[in-house]
Amino acid sequence: MNLSLNRRSFLSGSGALVVAYAMNGSASAQNLPGAPPKSRGVNAKQVDSYFVIKADGGVMLYSGKVDLGTGHRIALPQIVADELGIPIERIAMIEGDTHLTPDQGSTSGSNGMMRGGVQTRQAAATARAALIKLGAQKLGLPEAELDTAEGEVRPKKGGAGVTFAALLADSQFNLELDPKAPRRKPSEYKYVGKHVRRPDMPGKATGSHVWMHDFAVEGMLHGRSVYPPRPGAKLASVDEASIADIPGVKVVRIKDYLGVVAEREWHAEKAARQLKAQWEGGGIVTTSAEAQTYLRSSGPRDKDEVAEKKGDFDKAWPETAKKLTADFYWPMQSHASLGPSCAIADVRDGEATIWTASQGTHKFAEAFEGILQLPKGKVRQIYLDGAGCYGMNGHDDAAIDAAILSRAVGKPVRVQWSRADELAWDPKGPPQTLTIEAGLDKEGKISTWRAHMWVPRLTPKLPNVPLVSPQLAGLPQMQGISTGSISIGAIPTYDIPNMEAVLHYVKDTPVRTSPLRAPGKLANLMAVETMMDELALAAGKDPLAFRLDYLKDPRSIDVLKKTAELHGWQARVEPRRDGKGRGVAFTHYKGNETYVGMAMDVEVDRASGAIRVTRVSCAHDCGQIISPDSVKSQIEGCIIQGVSRAMFEETRFDRERITAVDWSSYQVITFPDVPALNIALIDRPDQRPVGAGEAAIAPVAAALANAVFDATGVRLRSAPFTPQRVRAAMVETGTRAG
Amino acid sequence: MARYALDVNGQTRSIDVHDPQEPLLYVLRNDLRLTGAKYGCGLGQCGACTVIIDGEAVRSCLTPISAAKGKITTIEGLGTPQKPHAVQAAFIEEQAAQCGYCTNGMVMTTAAFLDKTKAPSSGQVRDALAANVCRCGAHDRIVKAALRAASAK
Missing domain, CATH: 3.30.365.10 (Aldehyde oxidase/xanthine dehydrogenase, molybdopterin binding domain)
Known part of the structure; x- marks a missing residue:
């Protein structure tokens, strides 16, 4: 389906942005709802908080989750249009207004669809059941014989129906969300899972969209x-x-x-x-050049904690036949918003x-x-x-x-x-360092895995990231540290008998932090997935086949096999070392969300140490896909931004200030460095939708580092992978003359 | 205070500005309410503020109002949602944005580039856009949109 949806937006009297849809660019007035009220109920448990059935046949949809460029603005109407049974162009939507939209929590952690979409879908299912009940009374037919379509309650076998507006125009459902309200079957969907164009593109391409x-x-x-x-x-x-x-x-x-x-x-x-x-x-406790040492030693340590444990690492480690240990570092990075x-x-x-x-x-x-x-x-x-x-x-x-x-x-x-304000003062993704110890038993099977992570202790019950100016102005706010869950993912979802993740708490971060897309996961996956490659080599196995040996979950296996197929993966054990390389990485994000497989081709110029990523393939399973083009767009963004973060980005600072404050001192990827992309979406209409916003960024640095190893025989364990770093690593391992 | 007459999107607009160094970007956005051009860096490094002056893609954040001579076209003057320019239509067709904050610069740079370069290669498009920053990672779609616009011309 390729509906030509155009956006019409207008600012209501209160300044809330109302986005409406119209077919073929000709928004007709009857499709546009009137100005929204000044305030309304925002309880996320109440159906009325999510939508109003308008007298003109439209639906005003209220979303607590917002579109951050992700496609939420089309995906949510797709869900509601299908679940309610109304053409999508009759839905208008208001996002993120505390006096109008339900409190569905922050739009973060890829939860827009996973939580917000699912919650709104249940509200729509509850509303549909209520409309059918009202319709049954009006039409004098049993509920079981009725369905909704085109904004009407209609007899399934045909015949005259009654419009939603006639049943409930501008009045309330007065219902709580019913977790048992029957949902439509995926086979009934008209919009979910199909490509429907984003309503905001025409405005964004012509300068009429109103940004903050x-x-x-x-x-x-x-x-x-x-x-x-x-x-x-x-x-x-x-x-x-x-x-x-x-x-x-x-x-x-x-x-x-x-x-x-x-x-x-x-x-x-x-x-x-x-x-x-x-x-x-004033000043900063360390410098970007010394941050790794600071985290590992000079930071006043709180206490150690075993975050995750399986089997008995301490008992198994002495019996481990082949032991590998490696240290990793990820720098502080900025969100670096373009505006x-x-x-x-x-x-x-x-x-x-x-x-x-x-x-x-x-x-x-x-x-x-x-x-x-x-x-x-x-x-x-x-x-x-x-x-x-x-x-x-x-x-x-x-x-x-x-x-x-x-x-x-x-x-x-x-x-x-x-x-400069943005690059110096936005809260940063924190610097991270970790050590992985892992090993093979006598049969060449992975028997032991331990991850050490040096991380700040997150402040319990901190309601939000503390803001800069209240601190300066002496206004009251709770202080503390927020980074997102950066300590997840340092022990893999592979089937390994003895594993533990150990946290070493550092007292503070050099500067204020906040969650940065896939918090901590680029670093943790870089450690986990490059160690998997090292183990594969030690075991004399192809890295992709080796991973499959440790996966039992069919969806994990599918995504990795699909990656191999997409990329044309050819098995090999020893690195090529001829300047061209291929790497693979896998994640089952957070152990219970999205499955991502990624393969990457690189070319490394041995003289300069410069890396060029030429081609990236990604297979992606985020459960039920609502809006395929939005998912694809997010994956593209994850790959490109991930390559940027792995190769270019570091917030450098000295003891006085952050020194990376423009696009020359804080470099991000530009067009000439963008690789060819090859993406496969695996749709699971029978599974719950999980996040697509960040899972695919997690394995990027790992796949890149593994590809560089294939090309050069050199392990990169500190980001960003600058030419200087690559050269230094080649000198260190004797693959290039100093 | 001095009065400046600007030729913007085919209309002459007069504006009183105190500081001759005030960037054109601020006058467009605040005085003329043409907010399509965006503030991204004020340093000419990202391209979000790009407008076309006499056929050239120009960084309006680095153009003092006193030097803003010639025919200025902003993204609003290029086309509308109802009648988009070929480049705008291609960006819509390819859904070539995520947040879209960079889109103004991408569209305007591409439009100026395609006026001079017929049937460019993908590499030429990338080079033409090399000084425009996109943070979301919409690059692949943007290149496809530019190539689509080139072939539509």
Whole structure:
């Protein structure tokens, strides 16, 4: 199916973005719902929180989960259209508004469909059952003889039906989500599993889509924060005369928070750059060059903990015939959003409205109530699209900056972070180091596996990543560390008898952290899957066949076999060492979600050490596929961003500041380095849908490192795989003259 | 304060600006409310702010208002959802974006490139877009969209 859906969006009176669909680009007025109410029930257990049946025959869909560029905006209507039985173009959708949409938790951890979609589907199934019940009364027929289609309850055997609108226009279901409400069978789907075009592409390709950055409210001022030159520095003095030549600028100083507002955006930006201030103290505990040593030794250690255990490693290790040990390092990295964070806040008269690209509007509305000391329900957060964020970037920081400035000047304020603000101050994916000890028994079978990870202890019950400016301004918020679950995945899902994962707690991270797409998994998979290759070589086996020996789950086996077929995998034991190589990696993400197999071809220039990834194949099983093109798009993004993170990206810092603050000092992949992609989706309509947003990024560095080994005979165990690092590794292993 | 007359999307627009160094990008976005061009870095490194001036793809974040001479085309002037330009139509056809924040730069750079280069190879397209950053990893689709637009012309 290739429905030509075009998007029409408009901003309602409150500023909520309403997205509607129309066939063939001609949105007819009757398909567009009226402006949404100012507030409504947002309890995620209530059917009415998810949709309203409109008198015009349309459905207004409310989603607590938001589209971060992932395709949620088409996938969710696909689900609802099928489950309710209504043409997709009659559905309009509002996302992430704390006063309008159900609180379905943050959009993170690839949970948009896995949790949000499944929950909304159950709401739709409950609604459908209720509509059939109402229809039965109206038509005088038994419920069992009725179905829904085209926005009507109809007799299955044919004959006149009754429209949803006639049954329930603009009134409420008053029902809780029924976990037992019958769902449609996959064979009945019209939209789920089919390619339906995203409604937002025409606007995005023609400049009419309204991003957070493009939104404006009446009478707003432009604000900028002036962050300290060193984290933790105290503001000693401000020289306002230094910006006297810029018209209409007001300086806002609250303890160590410094910001400016101006009527004209350029004047605010110029003032933020030009304003002179004296700062004292502050700094970073280590440097990027020394971070691995810092994590392993100098970081004050808390205590060790065995996170996962199977069999008895300590007992089996002495009897292990062939023992291998390797250390790994993954650097600190930025979310590096292409559009620096932006938000608008209007904080006046004891309440706040925040327009934000937040991944968690409900969560941060509550956080903002605490920070701004406003009563419950007095902060409304309204989602608008930001640039891709891949975890938690600076959006929520920009939002609180705007709120602090708005409250100080009594007017709405828009804050736009600079490129340097984003790369220096977005919360980072933490640096990671780990050691894997693993070995083969006398028969050449893997008998032992132990992973040591040096990680920060996550703060229990931390409601959200702490924000920068409240800390500077002395406003109340809970402090603590959040990284996402970076310690998952260092022991594999392979069938190995004796395994354990040991955590060594370091007291702190060098700078503030937050989840970064597939938190920790690129590093952990790099360790796990390169060790699997080392074991395969030690056992004299082809790496792909060796992996299959340790997989029992049929879906794991299928995905790896499909990868081999896609890539044209040819078995080999010894590395080629001729500058061209092929690598493989596999993950069953988090042990219970998506299955990913990946194979990769590389070419390594032995003189320069430069790697070129030429071709990547990926087989992917995320259960039931809702929106195949969105899944494919996410996988493409995972592979390309994964190659970028493995080969180029490192947030470098010295003891004063982060020094990677633009696209030249923080490099990301560009077009000439993008490999050819070959993707196979394995659809399991009878299985639950699981995440597609991040699983495929997890094995990228591992497959790449394995391919480089095949090409050169050199093991890369520290990212990014820069030419300098590759050269150094070749010299170290004697495969290249120094 | 000085008055500048800009030729934007076929219309002459007059704007009073205090600082002759103010980038064209800010004037387009805030004064003319043409928000298709995006702020990405302010350094000319990412291409999100690209507009076409006299046929050349130009970084509007590095173009002072006082130097913004010539015929300026923004993405809004290229086409609309109802009547998209060939490049825009190809981006829609290929679904060539994730978040889409880079799309303005990709579309405008591609449009200017294809006006000069007929029937480019995939390698030429990649080189033409080498200084445009996409963070989501939509590159493959963007190249396909550019090639589709080239063949449609």
